[in-house]
Amino acid sequence: MQTLTERMQLGSDENIIRVVRKHWFILLRDTIGPILLFLAPLVAYFFIKDRLLEFEAIAALRAAEHADAALLFFISWWGLLMWLLVFFVWTDFYLDMWTLTNRRIIAIDQRGFFRRVIASFRLERLQDISVEIHGMIATLLDFGDLRAQTAGHDVEFTISGVPHPREIKKHIFEIIDHVFRARKIHSHEPKDE
Amino acid sequence: MRALTLPTLPFSQILLLILLATLCGATVYSAFLLYHWLAFGERRAVVARATALYLAGVLIAFLGMATAVLQTF
Numbered sequence: 001m002q003t004l005t006e007r008m009q010l011g012s013d014e015n016i017i018r019v020v021r022k023h024w025f026i027l028l029r030d031t032i033g034p035i036l037l038f039l040a041p042l043v044a045y046f047f048i049k050d051r052l053l054e055f056e057a058i059a060a061l062r063a064a065e066h067a068d069a070a071l072l073f074f075i076s077w078w079g080l081l082m083w084l085l086v087f088f089v090w091t092d093f094y095l096d097m098w099t100l101t102n103r104r105i106i107a108i109d110q111r112g113f114f115r116r117v118i119a120s121f122r123l124e125r126l127q128d129i130s131v132e133i134h135g136m137i138a139t140l141l142d143f144g145d146l147r148a149q150t151a152g153h154d155v156e157f158t159i160s161g162v163p164h165p166r167e168i169k170k171h172i173f174e175i176i177d178h179v180f181r182a183r184k185i186h187s188h189e190p191k192d193e
Numbered sequence: 194m195r196a197l198t199l200p201t202l203p204f205s206q207i208l209l210l211i212l213l214a215t216l217c218g219a220t221v222y223s224a225f226l227l228y229h230w231l232a233f234g235e236r237r238a239v240v241a242r243a244t245a246l247y248l249a250g251v252l253i254a255f256l257g258m259a260t261a262v263l264q265t266f
Contacts, residue, residue, distance in 0.1 A: 007197075028254065062196070065204075066264065066265045069208075069265045070261070070265075072261040074213075075257065076254045076255070077215060077258055079250075079257070080254035080258075081213065083247075083254060084251075087226060087243075090243070091226060091230065092245075094230075095233050097235070110233070113225050113229065116233070172246065
């Protein structure tokens with residue numbers, strides 16, 4: 001099976017310069033819920049079991065035949081569900097990205113299993129990139145949103161929660177400057193008669 | 194008139210049914226997940242590591258469930 005880079009069908013003189021993904025904190029923020037939900041029955045069993053057994057219904061269930069097997073089954077089943085959920089979140093995180101090449105920016109937005117938005121724009125169409133950093137954690141860990149505005153259709157491309165957004169913005173403009181300078185030099189070269 | 198009685202399943206068979214249903218669901222889900230990683234993942238090494246970790250977790254969960262079912266027979 002072809003990998004993403006092979007599927008992008010880059011031009012013959014097109015190279016990937018940088019791949020931008022979301023900050024690890026975004027992954028942590030989105031997976032903390034399933035992780036806590038996974039741990040909840042284990043915590044309940046090991047730490048507040050005695051208190052739970054004070055309830056008659058729970059004590060009756062605990063005394064029932066195959067209670068240990070049922071408990072093991074439930075914990076394994078619940079753990080599996082949360083494990084699947086964690087990897088669903090990770091898939092969303094891993095497949096969302098911006099790929100910067102020396103010719104264009106390819107923005108990929110994965111939304112669940114069945115929705116995937118892939119957009120690309122050439123560097124010469126880029127008008128401006130804005131950086132937004134919201135909140136204390138984002139400021140401390142240096143991550144934020146990048147918005148690229150392109151000429152023509154007033155289309156905005158956004159990737160949220162990327163690490164070091166100002167540095168990425170600077171890098172993109174450096175790439176653009178470098179590409180345009182190279183083209184200018186190339187166009188001023190004397191042509192062979 | 195005879196009252197309608199629903200057949201009751203033993204506890205072990207109920208657990209076995211849930212296990213089989215979960216197995217079917219998890220297989221379809223895993224197929225989607227692995228397809229996405231292989232088709233849209235950028236680096237094979239990352240995808241290989243994620244696949245190994247994911248499958249290990251799934252295997253442990255199913256071993257736990259299977260052990261529980263066997264204990265009830």
